[in-house]
Amino acid sequence: MKRALLLVLLLPLFAIAQDKGMHFEHGQSWKDILAKAKAENKYIFVDCFTTWCGPCKYMSAQIFPQEEVGNFMNARFLNVKVQMDRTDKDNEEVKKWYDDAKMIEEKYGIRAYPTFLVFAPDGHAIDRQVGGADAQGFIARCEESLKPETQYYTQMAVYSNGKKDPAFVKSLAQLAQKKYDMKAAATLSKEYLSQQKDLYTPENLQFINDFTMSSKDQGFAMFLNNADKVNKVLGPGKAEKKVMAIVSQEEIFPQLMKKDQSAPDWNAIDKSITAKYPKLAEEMLLKAKIQYYSYKQDADKAVANIVAYMKKYGHNANSQELNEYAWTIFEKCDDMKCIEQALDWSKRSFKDAEVPAYMDTYANLLFKSGKKADAITWEEKAMNKAGDTEKKNYEETLKKMKSEL
Structure with a gap:
C-alpha cells in the first residue's frame, strides 16, 4: 500500500521531468504540421535524422531533452522529427512519413545528418543547419535561424531576385558552404571569382583555398601550377598541402581500400602519381603508406615509413601529424x-x-x-x-x- 502511494506521489514528478525538453509533434502528416504552424503562428523546426547517425542519436539523447533547450524551442517552434532512412523495424508513424521524408530529402538536398530545416509559419523554408552542437551552440544557431540576415534560404531568395554584387555573392557562397549546400556553394564561388580581376590577393586566395575541394575546381590548377605565388601569400607549403590532400583522396586512397581486401599495388600507384605529380609523388606515397600500414596494424612497416617520411619531409609535418607519428613510435618501436x-x-x-x-x-x-x-x-x-x-x-x-x- 505504501509503495502504491509512493508511486502515485512520484507520478507528477515524472511528468515534470519528461516535460522539460523539446516537445515533438506526433500523429500528424506534413500537411497537418503546415496547417498547425500557420494557425498558431509558429515556426517549424524539422530534425532530419537517420537511425544509423551517431550525432543524431547524441542530439536526441543529450541535447533535445535539456530544459533550457526545451524552453527556447517550444516557445517558438513546432518541432518535428523525420526519419530519412527506412528499416524493417520502422513503426507505423515512421512509415506514414515515408513519402514526405523523400520529398523533403529531394527538395532540400539533404546529404548529411543531422540536417535541421527551419520553416516560417506560412510554410516556406527559411534556413538549414547541419551537424550536432552543444546546448548553447544549438540555441545560438536556432536564434540565427530566426533572423532574415542569417537565414540561408531567405538570402538565396535575395540573390535570385537580383542582388549579385561581389561582396554579397562571396558571403552567400560562404553561407552555402556553412549550411552544407555544396552544389550552390560551388556555383556561387565560381561566380564570385569570375567577378575578380586579381585572384592572387590574400583575401581571394584564402577564399579559393576554402572552396577548392577537388581536382576539377579552379583553385586546384592554380595551386598546382603556381605554388610559389600561392605560398608567398598563404604561407610556405600551403599550395602543396592542398594539392596532395586532393590527389590522395581522389587517386590514392581508393586504391588502398579495395573491396576484395587485396594489398595495394604500390608500384602501379607510384608510377601513376609520379607521372602526373613528379615533385609531390614521393611525399604523398610515404604518407599514404603510413596511413595504410597503421590501419592494417603492421607496426614494422608503419614505423619504417614514418622514419623515412620524417627524415626527408619532417619539416612539412603539422602539429597533429608530429604527435601521431611520435605516439606510433611510442607504441610500436623499442x-x-x-x-x-x-x-x-x-x-x-x-x-x-x-x-x-x-x-x-x-x-x-x-x-x-x-x-x-x-x-x-x-x-x-x-x-x-x-x-x-x-x-x-x-x-x-x-x-x-x-x-x-
Whole structure:
C-alpha cells in the first residue's frame, strides 16, 4: 500500500521531468504540421535524422531533452522529427512519413545528418543547419535561424531576385558552404571569382583555398601550377598541402581500400602519381603508406615509413601529424634511436601551443627512454592543463609512472 502511494506521489514528478525538453509533434502528416504552424503562428523546426547517425542519436539523447533547450524551442517552434532512412523495424508513424521524408530529402538536398530545416509559419523554408552542437551552440544557431540576415534560404531568395554584387555573392557562397549546400556553394564561388580581376590577393586566395575541394575546381590548377605565388601569400607549403590532400583522396586512397581486401599495388600507384605529380609523388606515397600500414596494424612497416617520411619531409609535418607519428613510435618501436627521434618530433608538436594530449605523448616517450623524472614533470604539466575528462587519464598515467620509479 505504501509503495502504491509512493508511486502515485512520484507520478507528477515524472511528468515534470519528461516535460522539460523539446516537445515533438506526433500523429500528424506534413500537411497537418503546415496547417498547425500557420494557425498558431509558429515556426517549424524539422530534425532530419537517420537511425544509423551517431550525432543524431547524441542530439536526441543529450541535447533535445535539456530544459533550457526545451524552453527556447517550444516557445517558438513546432518541432518535428523525420526519419530519412527506412528499416524493417520502422513503426507505423515512421512509415506514414515515408513519402514526405523523400520529398523533403529531394527538395532540400539533404546529404548529411543531422540536417535541421527551419520553416516560417506560412510554410516556406527559411534556413538549414547541419551537424550536432552543444546546448548553447544549438540555441545560438536556432536564434540565427530566426533572423532574415542569417537565414540561408531567405538570402538565396535575395540573390535570385537580383542582388549579385561581389561582396554579397562571396558571403552567400560562404553561407552555402556553412549550411552544407555544396552544389550552390560551388556555383556561387565560381561566380564570385569570375567577378575578380586579381585572384592572387590574400583575401581571394584564402577564399579559393576554402572552396577548392577537388581536382576539377579552379583553385586546384592554380595551386598546382603556381605554388610559389600561392605560398608567398598563404604561407610556405600551403599550395602543396592542398594539392596532395586532393590527389590522395581522389587517386590514392581508393586504391588502398579495395573491396576484395587485396594489398595495394604500390608500384602501379607510384608510377601513376609520379607521372602526373613528379615533385609531390614521393611525399604523398610515404604518407599514404603510413596511413595504410597503421590501419592494417603492421607496426614494422608503419614505423619504417614514418622514419623515412620524417627524415626527408619532417619539416612539412603539422602539429597533429608530429604527435601521431611520435605516439606510433611510442607504441610500436623499442629502438632507442627511433625513440630519441620521436622525442624531437613530439616536442615540436606543442611548440606553438601547449596541447595537453601532445604533452602527454612527450611525457610517455621520455618515460620510455628512461628519463622518468622529466616524464613525470611533463605529465603533471599535461594534467594541469587538461579538462576534466582528460585529467583523469593523465592522473592514471602519472600514478603508473610514479609507481615505477
